[in-house]
Amino acid sequence: MENKKIIITGTSRGIGFELALLFANAGHQVLAISRKTKNELIEHQNITCLTIDISNSNEIKQVEKFINESWQNKVDIVIHNAGLLVNRPFEHLTTEDFEKVYKVNVFAVAELTQICIPFMQKGSHVVTISSMGGIQGSMKFPGLAAYSSSKGAVITLSELLAEEYKEKGIAFNVLALGAVNTEMLQEAFPGYEAPLSPKEMADYIFDFSLNGNKYYNGKVLQVSSSTP
Template identity: 30%
Template sequence: MANVVITGANRGIGLELARLYEARGDSVTAICREGNEEIEDIADQVIAGIDVTDEENLPKVVGMLHKLLDGPVDILINNAGLFTNETVANMSLEGIRQQMEVNAIAPLNVTMNFLPLMTEGSKVANITSRMGSIADNTSGGYFGYRASKAALNAIGKSLAIDLKPAGVAVAQIHPGYVQTRMVGFTGDITPADAAAGIAARIDELTLENSGGFWHSNGQALPW
């Protein structure tokens, strides 16, 4: 049984990841801004009221998990995210700042705070996006989302290098174009399918392939 911690676990991909790991017999801790009946029914522990950008929250969560968990955090999934669209004609610098805070800085801060709970063999999965690929950008726009996910990819790569001596592997995983509220439910795959692909990539994650950037279907993505 693994101890799995998921941020942004109350809906969408996060909720389906919680459902998947719970069905596998793992212990799931859901961290979210707002709890709901679905995640309360699924997760072993729900820590609600947590804004991952609030630096004062995270040490409190770590303290709670020290008491709640039997063993280390085996899998940390940084799933919480924010998506808006800034264009040349419709620019919001504040929106860009917010996405950088939620999508890039918060996952780094969450990971750093949770490191004392991890051990050799632990894994960190950053839920990123193909839109963070500079090489793959052929349509422009989405300044904040693209930049924040590119930053997350760079952070994840550095974490993979820095945490390798401690035996902690790190992956950047693009879930696909998923039918979630974030994109108005217009995606190509269901959250359950995305969660299955993400879990498969985490299963395959080792220190040897740590630092990679993958689609949930297993495809290696360009930086």
């Protein structure tokens, strides 16, 4: 398999961390983006770590500089994995809460995609990690108004971009994940044990990112073995 140039956000822990290692160990070049970085990623020869806040427009522009200088103007796969979750009753959610969640879960997805599009060729794949909470008609959980609505927004965004860029051969797909036993889930729902580990979900996303665009474009796949 041809080695790919892959950008992954939210690599400090959980699914993103496992994904970065999976791709790098398979010989692909990875740009791992997060606010904090573990030594396992820093020390890997196939991983470049970019320690930035993707909700900051000035900082996210560093991605373009890196692609120009280090990757010969080419990106094969972008995985929008970073996410921010606020669990709070709707009456107590502030405008600032919504803005904070949407800056990471929606605006950064759009901005990073805009940066990468000029460097993507036919056969490239943009994978956005959404949530079952963002699926219309799915079971919803109190306290997640900002989070779930943001995950619904990126589903629609991905569907639209798939149509807008289909002539260029760039595929856009969404994986709407069910519960995965990540640190973020434990912080939001202490004591809840999800059926899948971050490594197990990363294995699935790894394969889908490399091959899913052969079968899907503009699709939302529900990846959930349980409710929630």
